[in-house]
Amino acid sequence: MSGVKLTGVRKTYPNGAEAIRGVDMDIQSGEMIVFVGPSGCGKSTLLRMVAGLEGISDGEISIGDRVINKVSPSERDVAMVFQNYALYPHMTVRGNMSYGLKNRKMPKAEIDARVEEAAKMLKIDAYLDRQPNQLSGGQRQRVAMGRAIVREPQVFLFDEPLSNLDAKLRVQMRIEIKKLQRRMNVTSIYVTHDQTEAMTLADRLAVINEGRVEQMGAPMELYTNPRTLFVASFIGAPQINLIPVQFDGTHLVNGGLSLAGFADLPRDTDLVLGVRPDTLSVDAGGQFSVRVDLVEQHGGENLIYGGVTAAKDAEGEELEICLKADKEMLPSIDDSLTLGFDPATAFVFRKDTGERLK
Amino acid sequence: MTGSKIITHLILICGAIFMTLPVWVAFASSTHAPETLLREGLQIWPGGHFLETYNEVLFVEGGVMKKVTAMQMLGNSMILGVGFAVGKVVISMLAAYAIVYFRFRLAVPLFWVIFLTLLLPLEVRIIPSYKVVADLGLLDTRAGLIVPLIASATGTFFFRQFFRSVPDELLEAARLDGATAWGFFKDILVPLSKTMIAAILIIMFVVGWNQYLWPLIMTTKEENYTLVIGIKQIYQVLSEGGELPQFQKAFALTILATLPPVMVVLIFQNWFVKGLVESEK
Numbered sequence: 028m029s030g031v032k033l034t035g036v037r038k039t040y041p042n043g044a045e046a047i048r049g050v051d052m053d054i055q056s057g058e059m060i061v062f063v064g065p066s067g068c069g070k071s072t073l074l075r076m077v078a079g080l081e082g083i084s085d086g087e088i089s090i091g092d093r094v095i096n097k098v099s100p101s102e103r104d105v106a107m108v109f110q111n112y113a114l115y116p117h118m119t120v121r122g123n124m125s126y127g128l129k130n131r132k133m134p135k136a137e138i139d140a141r142v143e144e145a146a147k148m149l150k151i152d153a154y155l156d157r158q159p160n161q162l163s164g165g166q167r168q169r170v171a172m173g174r175a176i177v178r179e180p181q182v183f184l185f186d187e188p189l190s191n192l193d194a195k196l197r198v199q200m201r202i203e204i205k206k207l208q209r210r211m212n213v214t215s216i217y218v219t220h221d222q223t224e225a226m227t228l229a230d231r232l233a234v235i236n237e238g239r240v241e242q243m244g245a246p247m248e249l250y251t252n253p254r255t256l257f258v259a260s261f262i263g264a265p266q267i268n269l270i271p272v273q274f275d276g277t278h279l280v281n282g283g284l285s286l287a288g289f290a291d292l293p294r295d296t297d298l299v300l301g302v303r304p305d306t307l308s309v310d311a312g313g314q315f316s317v318r319v320d321l322v323e324q325h326g327g328e329n330l331i332y333g334g335v336t337a338a339k340d341a342e343g344e345e346l347e348i349c350l351k352a353d354k355e356m357l358p359s360i361d362d363s364l365t366l367g368f369d370p371a372t373a374f375v376f377r378k379d380t381g382e383r384l385k
Numbered sequence: 386m387t388g389s390k391i392i393t394h395l396i397l398i399c400g401a402i403f404m405t406l407p408v409w410v411a412f413a414s415s416t417h418a419p420e421t422l423l424r425e426g427l428q429i430w431p432g433g434h435f436l437e438t439y440n441e442v443l444f445v446e447g448g449v450m451k452k453v454t455a456m457q458m459l460g461n462s463m464i465l466g467v468g469f470a471v472g473k474v475v476i477s478m479l480a481a482y483a484i485v486y487f488r489f490r491l492a493v494p495l496f497w498v499i500f501l502t503l504l505l506p507l508e509v510r511i512i513p514s515y516k517v518v519a520d521l522g523l524l525d526t527r528a529g530l531i532v533p534l535i536a537s538a539t540g541t542f543f544f545r546q547f548f549r550s551v552p553d554e555l556l557e558a559a560r561l562d563g564a565t566a567w568g569f570f571k572d573i574l575v576p577l578s579k580t581m582i583a584a585i586l587i588i589m590f591v592v593g594w595n596q597y598l599w600p601l602i603m604t605t606k607e608e609n610y611t612l613v614i615g616i617k618q619i620y621q622v623l624s625e626g627g628e629l630p631q632f633q634k635a636f637a638l639t640i641l642a643t644l645p646p647v648m649v650v651l652i653f654q655n656w657f658v659k660g661l662v663e664s665e666k
């Protein structure tokens with residue numbers, strides 16, 4: 028097995044679109060890396076550059092010790108699972124899985140052995156002689172995985188492989204992918220814009236924004252210690268509460284809202300306070316009160332959405348706060364709740380640069 | 386409701402009779418003796434000379450032309466039809482493959498040049514084409530008969546549209562699977578185009594079978610005649626000499642010339658419709 032190393036990688040499309048603007052990344056052997064980011068941030072582009080499906084405008088990508096900028100996709104020893112599976116519609120499952128091996132002139136007996144083994148592992152051995160249009164979405168997904176596995180590549184690449192599945196199957200396949208990756212211990216890069224997939228699959232997570240890696244690290248590290256406003260707002264579901272504030276020397280102030288417990292912040296610039304919904308709690312001695320607008324019961328926990336009359340959000344509307352409470356907590360609409368949080372768990376960012384100050 | 390249904394059916398039946406009656410008359414007349422035809426004109430009911438006429442036309446040397454039999458002409462037509470259809474499919478698939486999948490600088494202008502040749506059918510370029518084939522010494526050969534006809538803008542256009550609708554991911558998956566350019570074409574594109582190929586083969590077979598002008602000026606030796614040319618020549622042959630004109634044989638030849646295309650369409654019509662309607666990707 029081998030790792031993947033990206034050095035100063037850039038991509039400019041022929042139409043002038045700068046999709047990747049300088050990415051450095053060192054992926055260890057056997058590690059599972061997840062790229063997350065909003066639509067159009069360049070996740071797919073970066074993955075496809077590793078695969079060899081897009082040229083590399085600048086910088087260097089290597090797999091193991093080998094620089095692969097100029098190596099053709101099939102010789103890079105990578106396998107890719109596509110979002111729409113990209114199975115060959117006229118071939119059977121067996122045909123789909125063995126096509127890559129045939130092109131490598133592998134002996135027939137070995138191809139059969141590998142296909143059978145992968146099919147067993149993925150529980151598709153009963154469908155080997157069917158064509159893709161006779162399979163369900165989940166089964167097609169497995170075939171696509173099987174086609175990647177039989178190649179026994181150095182690196183697996185996944186481009187949103189689960190986004191065409193229904194919610195239940197997605198969870199199930201997510202767990203299977205993770206197990207499979209653990210078992211096979213193959214370096215993997217996985218692209219998704221799904222929060223949960225990203226958090227649960229990744230050994231390390233790379234949050235990508237406008238063609239740059241905004242922050243890279245273990246999922247929990249990004250959650251508890253985001254380096255920028257973008258990362259904080261992107262990681263975590265429900266989304267972090269973002270409150271535009273100014274520092275008056277002792278308090279963070281937004282209209283009638285005034286929060287104590289902060290120090291050493293600049294006074295002359297707009298700031299954003301980030302408070303995770305699960306760090307907020309109902310507390311009679313808390314710092315501010317909200318009017319309950321909506322209670323969502325998720326089974327194990329409730330999400331309470333409330334308006335802070337005294338404060339405004341970034342658009343100038345009334346500030347809306349989300350709080351994660353346990354399932355017994357069931358306030359009525361328009362009740363008033365007093366909330367508190369530990370300032371040590373809150374983040375403060377500069378509004379203009381997004382840089383985290385605290 | 387039923388009234389309008391009856392009327393539509395009446396219209397359809399009239400149309401069908403209008404279209405098929407001439408063919409039927411030709412067939413019925415072909416089964417009569419020449420004397421009957423000469424005395425009484427065209428016949429609407431079959432006569433008793435079916436076997437005699439068709440046997441002479443098909444198998445007896447001198448029965449229809451001086452030397453060549455209808456059987457040999459059928460063979461020639463078949464070679465032209467099949468060669469024409471296969472040639473067109475092969476050439477247009479390769480052209481469409483190059484245009485859709487290879488980034489070369491002139492791909493788009495070249496496509497339009499090919500497309501514009503639709504405006505230049507054979508009839509327009511027949512003299513230069515004849516000159517080229519003559520200079521190559523291919524007059525009166527099968528290659529000379531087929532090759533100048535097989536470039537096909539229509540076929541290229543259809544395959545181009547089809548290839549463009551094949552998802553890019555298939556190409557990408559094949560590239561990762563180590564398929565060469567030729568491998569992707571033969572392992573993925575050709576099987577995917579199966580029904581399309583069948584439809585174009587059928588259409589082109591019929592078009593090739595019915596070629597008239599080019600075989601007419603290309604073939605001088607009787608043994609290279611196709612059926613369609615044979616029909617044209619038979620009136621000349623028949624009116625030569627002082628004998629009774631053998632119109633029943635001319636009709637028989639006409640019927641023979643229409644049969645294979647009809648059979649092909651009938652037998653393959655399911656494929657044909659599928660190819661035009663379905664897109665299995």
Ligand SMILES: Nc1ncnc2c1ncn2[C@@H]1O[C@H](COP(=O)(O)OP(=O)(O)OP(=O)(O)O)[C@@H](O)[C@H]1O
Nearest residue numbers: 040042044046065066067068069070071072073220
């Ligand atoms: N072939 C192309 N030519 C020109 N620009 C492109 C091309 N492919 C992508 N882009 C641009 O590059 C940027 C990154 O695209 P990319 O597909 O990598 O986004 P993504 O992060 O995968 O988004 P999504 O989550 O929607 O899949 C986008 O702004 C897109 O418009």
Ligand SMILES: [Mg+2]
Nearest residue numbers: 070071072186
């Ligand atoms: Mg994408």
